[in-house]
Amino acid sequence: MSHVSLFKRSPWILHYDGSSCNGCDIEVLACLTPLYDVERLGVVNTGNPKHADILLVTGSVNERNIEIIQNLHRQMPDPKVVVAVGACACSGGIFARAYNIQGGIDHVIPVDVYVPGCAARPESIIDGVVQGIAALELKHKRSA
Amino acid sequence: MSPLVYGLLFVVVAPLFGGLLAGVDRIVSARMQGRVGPPLLQPFYDVGKLFEKETRQVNPVVEPLLLGHLGFMAAAGALVLGGTDLIFIAFVFALAALCLVLAAGSVNSPYSFAGAERELVVLLASEPFFILMLAAICKVTGESTFQGVLASPVLVALQLPGVLLAFLFVATIKLRKSPFDISTSHHPHQELVNGLTSDMSGRLLGYVELAHWYESALLCVFVLLFFNWSVTLGLLAFAIAYGLEVLVDNSTSRAKWQLVLRSTWTVTLLFTGGNVLALFLLAR
Numbered sequence: 146m147s148h149v150s151l152f153k154r155s156p157w158i159l160h161y162d163g164s165s166c167n168g169c170d171i172e173v174l175a176c177l178t179p180l181y182d183v184e185r186l187g188v189v190n191t192g193n194p195k196h197a198d199i200l201l202v203t204g205s206v207n208e209r210n211i212e213i214i215q216n217l218h219r220q221m222p223d224p225k226v227v228v229a230v231g232a233c234a235c236s237g238g239i240f241a242r243a244y245n246i247q248g249g250i251d252h253v254i255p256v257d258v259y260v261p262g263c264a265a266r267p268e269s270i271i272d273g274v275v276q277g278i279a280a281l282e283l284k285h286k287r288s289a
Numbered sequence: 290m291s292p293l294v295y296g297l298l299f300v301v302v303a304p305l306f307g308g309l310l311a312g313v314d315r316i317v318s319a320r321m322q323g324r325v326g327p328p329l330l331q332p333f334y335d336v337g338k339l340f341e342k343e344t345r346q347v348n349p350v351v352e353p354l355l356l357g358h359l360g361f362m363a364a365a366g367a368l369v370l371g372g373t374d375l376i377f378i379a380f381v382f383a384l385a386a387l388c389l390v391l392a393a394g395s396v397n398s399p400y401s402f403a404g405a406e407r408e409l410v411v412l413l414a415s416e417p418f419f420i421l422m423l424a425a426i427c428k429v430t431g432e433s434t435f436q437g438v439l440a441s442p443v444l445v446a447l448q449l450p451g452v453l454l455a456f457l458f459v460a461t462i463k464l465r466k467s468p469f470d471i472s473t474s475h476h477p478h479q480e481l482v483n484g485l486t487s488d489m490s491g492r493l494l495g496y497v498e499l500a501h502w503y504e505s506a507l508l509c510v511f512v513l514l515f516f517n518w519s520v521t522l523g524l525l526a527f528a529i530a531y532g533l534e535v536l537v538d539n540s541t542s543r544a545k546w547q548l549v550l551r552s553t554w555t556v557t558l559l560f561t562g563g564n565v566l567a568l569f570l571l572a573r
Contacts, residue, residue, distance in 0.1 A: 150341055154334035179323040184315075187327050187334055193483045195345070195490040198338075222343035222490045285341065 152198060152224070152281045155187045156274065159197035161217055164246065165204025168264035169231035173203060175267045183271060194220035199277045200254075201270075205233040205240055206247040218254045224284035226277045229256045230270055232263040239263070292436055296371030299506070300363050306509070307502020308332045314535055321539045332502075336495050344491030347396040351489070354392035355496040361385035362503040369510050372434045375423045382507070383416050385500065393485040404484025408472035410546045411462050414553035418459045421561045422452050426514050429568065435510070439517045446515040446526075451564030453515050457530055458556045460508055462549070464531075465501070466538040469549050 162170050176183045177190060191197050194217045206214065218227065229250045232238035237248040250256050257280040260273035311332040319326025328334075346352055362385040369378050386408065394405035427433050429448040430441035438445065446453055462469040473484035481487075486497055512530060513523035544552075 151334050151338040152341070155331070155338040157335075182319070182324040182326070184319060184327050185325050187331055189335075191483070193487060195488060196483065196486075196494060198342070222345050224342070 150282055150285050152285055153278045156198050156278050157189045157191045157196055158199045158201050159191055159194050160201045163202055163204030163210055164207045165233060169203035172264050172267050173201060173270060176270055181267050197221050198225060198281055199274060200227045201230055202234050202250045203230045205237045206250060206252050207245045211253050214253050224281055224288060226257045226281045227254055228258045228260060228273050228277045230260045230273060231265045232261060235259045235261060292372030296367040299366045299370045303366055303506035304499055304502045307505040310505050317535050318539055336498050339495035340492045342491040344493055347488050350395050351392045351493060354388050355493055358385050358388035359496045359500040361388060362500040366503055366507040366510060369435050372436055374433050375427055379420045379423050382419065386412050389485060396488040398488040400482040400484060400487040404472045404481060407546055408485055410550055411472055414550045415459050415462045418455060418557040418561060422456060425449055425452050425565050438514050441517055445517050449564055451560035455556050455560040459553060461534055461537060463504060463508055464534055466534050468541040468544040471543060471546050471549055
């Protein structure tokens with residue numbers, strides 16, 4: 146079945162803060178401000194996993210949030226994409242060796258797009274979301 | 290054209306009208322916040338995507354109830370234009386809202402349940418007004434149907450200015466605008482997540498959005514009743530009223546349910562009751 150999907154026009158995002166220092170979170174929120182205004186691209190910051198298409202995670206995985214991240218990921222209906230934002234979400238970053246840190250987000254859920262940076266710049270976060278949209282389309286086509 | 294054709298036309302045209310209105314709403318809201326905002330057709334993209342996405346139903350009664358919500362909302366508008374008794378519409382309108390409450394209350398999510406409870410409160414706040422409003426319109430024109438009111442020589446807005454003001458107030462509830470959007474929220478990371486729609490995914494959320502578009506169109510039809518001399522004047526009045534609603538939405542924070550209930554009943558009693566009482570006393 147081939148048809149134009151609307152996922153690329155309406156990506157709804159769920160933002161979860163793992164063990165982030167809040168640097169990346171501020172940059173994620175900056176994307177919503179008048180300067181970057183991601184709503185231009187149809188992006189909505191939903192705050193509800195059941196409405197979301199893209200899970201945007203900042204910060205690394207620690208003992209306490211493994212279950213939460215897995216639960217949020219499970220609650221999202223298909224097709225869904227995970228974008229790891231910032232050095233900590235990608236690999237654990239400078240906290241990688243801390244006693245409570247497990248590593249990057251890909252330790253607990255499959256990650257589709259890695260956005261590097263400490264903190265990741267809004268431009269690169271938006272670029273990551275756009276690549277996430279491409280992955281979303283691909284998953285949708287495969288399932289159709 | 291016969292009223293039946295108008296009724297069927299509402300079923301087809303109202304979602305287009307409501308969707309475009311939602312698109313304009315999002316652009317105007319964005320401009321008020323100094324942003325560019327999404328494309329005009331964004332609400333259509335959103336709903337189209339929701340129908341493409343996986344749907345997970347927590348309770349099997351949710352989908353039939355939401356289809357009921359959508360169906361009764363469309364029927365309410367179709368019945369108005371189809372020439373049914375206006376008072377009857379108030380009950381179909383309430384029934385549509387009740388279906389949504391039952392759907393949201395049938396799942397385990399505390400957010401969804403809280404949303405359902407709050408929706409009942411806003412129903413309690415707004416329904417008496419709608420019944421009074423429609424009764425007052427029927428009373429001053431001596432007509433009981435949409436076509437009858439439009440053909441009436443009496444300009445309803447001149448006779449019922451108080452009711453019109455109260456309508457502006459109560460419409461904030463029905464349009465789900467701040468400060469009265471207590472049962473749901475269109476903005477993220479708030480105390481209610483998304484309230485009523487927390488547990489609805491995929492096409493279920495699509496039904497709720499579609500029903501809301503019908504609801505917006507129905508409110509526009511209600512404004513036409515007030516400006517019954519000219520449809521153009523009515524549409525212009527609706528545009529101004531909607532602009533005010535967006536302004537209020539962007540400049541207020543959400544109220545507690547007690548305030549919503551008290552203020553709505555006070556406004557209903559003072560403006561609608563006062564207006565009807567004044568007309569009664571003047572007519573004596």
